[in-house]
Amino acid sequence: QKEVEQDxxxxxxPEGAIVSLNCTYSNSxxxxxxxxxxxxxxGPELLMYTYSSGNKEDGRFTAQVDKSSKYISLFIRxxxxxxxxxxxCAMSMVQGAQKLVFxxxxxxxxxx
Amino acid sequence: xxxxTQNPRYLITxxxxxxxxxxxxxxxxxxxxxxxxxxxxxxxxxYYSMNVEVTDKGDVPxxxxxxxxxxxxxxxxxxxxxxNQTSLYFCASSYRWGSPLHFGNGTRLTVT
Numbered sequence: 448q449k450e451v452e453q454d455x456x457x458x459x460x461p462e463g464a465i466v467s468l469n470c471t472y473s474n475s476x477x478x479x480x481x482x483x484x485x486x487x488x489x490g491p492e493l494l495m496y497t498y499s500s501g502n503k504e505d506g507r508f509t510a511q512v513d514k515s516s517k518y519i520s521l522f523i524r525x526x527x528x529x530x531x532x533x534x535x536c537a538m539s540m541v542q543g544a545q546k547l548v549f550x551x552x553x554x555x556x557x558x559x
Numbered sequence: 560x561x562x563x564t565q566n567p568r569y570l571i572t573x574x575x576x577x578x579x580x581x582x583x584x585x586x587x588x589x590x591x592x593x594x595x596x597x598x599x600x601x602x603x604x605x606y607y608s609m610n611v612e613v614t615d616k617g618d619v620p621x622x623x624x625x626x627x628x629x630x631x632x633x634x635x636x637x638x639x640x641x642x643n644q645t646s647l648y649f650c651a652s653s654y655r656w657g658s659p660l661h662f663g664n665g666t667r668l669t670v671t
Contacts (some may be wrong), residue, residue, distance in 0.1 A: 455599075496659050549603075552601060
């Protein structure tokens, strides 16, 4: 079983839709949770960064962490064609291995 | 502009011919890391460095070497490349471990 599971998609939705992207994980020691966006032929760029449980909102993006269920989500409101990309969840521990553990990434297409 | 620069962007080589992929960051970051990205496997850490002259293995270090002689540079060395090292490679850096990672734009390596 992978430490972090993410549905690779692809996911295709119409412009303006609300998009929900999710990851589950098995290691209860994870404390930092991130979402990265990766456009084709580019490196991942950080979208959201949260510590421990709760919600964080930034413009059209909302990140949710439910540590009791080992489940994180990214919501995109009023989705735009420019949101078409691969979205990667990532997480790390406060202490221990100095690495980010990534999900496979979900490929998202927003259709005009 | 703050950035992580990798070179080359594309590289085709033959089995056994030593190669180096360079990585440089201009943000005075302490932490640097190399990842490889493969379909279905996501991003996996190869090596990381907490600071100058401090490096350690990630999840998939076999067949790779790194060095950190200067803070800004973190080259990835393949002494004897093999076809299973055909992949997309990313260098990343952060202010310190636990801070958000900044990624380069990747190096696509093909070993025939």
